[in-house]
Amino acid sequence: MNGDKRVLITGAAGFLGSHLCDRFIKEGFRVVGMDNLITGSLRNIEHLFQLENFEFYHHDVSKFVHVPGNLDYILHFASPASPIDYLKIPIQTLKVGSLGTHNLLGLARAKKARILVASTSEVYGDPLVHPQHEDYWGNVNPVGPRGVYDEAKRFQEAMTMAYHTYHKVDTRIVRIFNTYGPRMRLNDGRVLPTFIGQAIRGEDLTAFGDGSQTRSFCYVDDLVEGIYRLLFSNYVNPVNIGNPGEITINEFAEEILKLTGSDRKVIYKPLPADDPKQRKPDISRARELLGWEPRVDRSEGLQITYDYFKSLPEVDITPKDFSEYIR
Numbered sequence: 001m002n003g004d005k006r007v008l009i010t011g012a013a014g015f016l017g018s019h020l021c022d023r024f025i026k027e028g029f030r031v032v033g034m035d036n037l038i039t040g041s042l043r044n045i046e047h048l049f050q051l052e053n054f055e056f057y058h059h060d061v062s063k064f065v066h067v068p069g070n071l072d073y074i075l076h077f078a079s080p081a082s083p084i085d086y087l088k089i090p091i092q093t094l095k096v097g098s099l100g101t102h103n104l105l106g107l108a109r110a111k112k113a114r115i116l117v118a119s120t121s122e123v124y125g126d127p128l129v130h131p132q133h134e135d136y137w138g139n140v141n142p143v144g145p146r147g148v149y150d151e152a153k154r155f156q157e158a159m160t161m162a163y164h165t166y167h168k169v170d171t172r173i174v175r176i177f178n179t180y181g182p183r184m185r186l187n188d189g190r191v192l193p194t195f196i197g198q199a200i201r202g203e204d205l206t207a208f209g210d211g212s213q214t215r216s217f218c219y220v221d222d223l224v225e226g227i228y229r230l231l232f233s234n235y236v237n238p239v240n241i242g243n244p245g246e247i248t249i250n251e252f253a254e255e256i257l258k259l260t261g262s263d264r265k266v267i268y269k270p271l272p273a274d275d276p277k278q279r280k281p282d283i284s285r286a287r288e289l290l291g292w293e294p295r296v297d298r299s300e301g302l303q304i305t306y307d308y309f310k311s312l313p314e315v316d317i318t319p320k321d322f323s324e325y326i327r
Contacts, residue, residue: 002028003053006070008113009033010061010104011077013040015183016118016176016220020075021045023224025054032067035078036060038092039085044183061100062092065107073231074115076104079152081120083272084189090148097152098159105163108170116172116231117160119238122150123175126276131246133282134175134238144274157238164236172230177242177281181220181301182308191215195253196309199260209271211250216280218243219301222294229290242281243294259302 007024011017012033017040024031025048033045033056048054059065061078079096080086086093101117108115124132125140140150157173164171184190186197195205218241226241247255253266286292 003030005072006030006032007073007075008067008071008107009075009077010100011035011040011079011118012056013037013042013044014077014081015044015181015185016081016179016223017075017077018044018183019181019220019224020077020227021048021054023228025051027228029053029073031055032057032071034059034061034065034067038089039080039082041185061103062095063099063103065103067107067111071107071111071113074104074108074111074113075227075231076101076115076117079118080149082185082188082190083146084187086149087145087189093148094152097149097156101156101159105159105167105169105171109163109167114170114172114231115160116174116227117156119153119157119173119175120149121175121177121240121242121279121281122146122276123154123157124276125150126274127278130278131244131280131282132240134240134285141274145272146274161236171236172233173236173238174227174230175238175240175281176223177218177240178215178279179218179220179223179242181305184305186309186312191249191252192217192305193309195256196260196306199256199262199264200309202262202264204264204267205253205256206269207249207253207266208269208275209249211253211266211268212248213271213275213277214246214248214279215252216243216246217252217298217301218294219296219298219304222296226286226290226292229292230286233290235289239285239289240281240283241286241292242283243298244281244283245294245298246278246280247298255298255302259306
């Protein structure tokens, strides 16, 4: 029974981490959430605080991690993930990918737990191969502005495989492509919430370069399903999880304008350094090994996401006092 199984999810108060908490609670697991709240929000998980099978630790995984009791699984999702965040806190981004990953792999070894680490399509950098498959080594500038995130994730993958081969830790690696859905933060530097936020406020949409660069957007429920299947598979090498439905930024902007009923226009700014020109996952491995592929159509997912953003208060509500639930 899953009720006897206990899972630690780092980055639990973030966009993806909170959805993973929901999924594992739904599946009957006992969930331990952990987050230092540097980019996450307790509002994303407040609905879980009253549950007997959920507990939360306010902790930075870059420091020594101790969780009393048994652990069967660890999902390491603690990391800034948006350009605004990792450009603002570059040292913390490097630390959570290196020291944090080291600490959690050590915890997995001590607890004899299986650990899944969240990597990213950014390990491919500005790719010279299209679409991107797992055997591609990438085209990354280690000293560019995005290097703090890209190289943190590449180091994380190397450390994970080292623990698997040397210490025989049971590991999994997921490479996540652009994902969207409720609980994203508006204006976090990622294209989808930025476009929707601008449209809601009646502003022009800001694109970079000439808008011909591409992205591939996966709805969060599909992503969580892929991660869940990967965790319980027997495959230890990286697996791409994302939606191969590629679209240009210009086309995507038009979709957002139509969705929101906005009559504004798209304005263009210079392309940031090392910004990837193409992003599309090859998901052949996920299809073959996990029987997984995305199910939610982009129009459906965008409507759900737009409705979520429209429901947010115009001004942040004073945060509730969650201190009694934090360990």
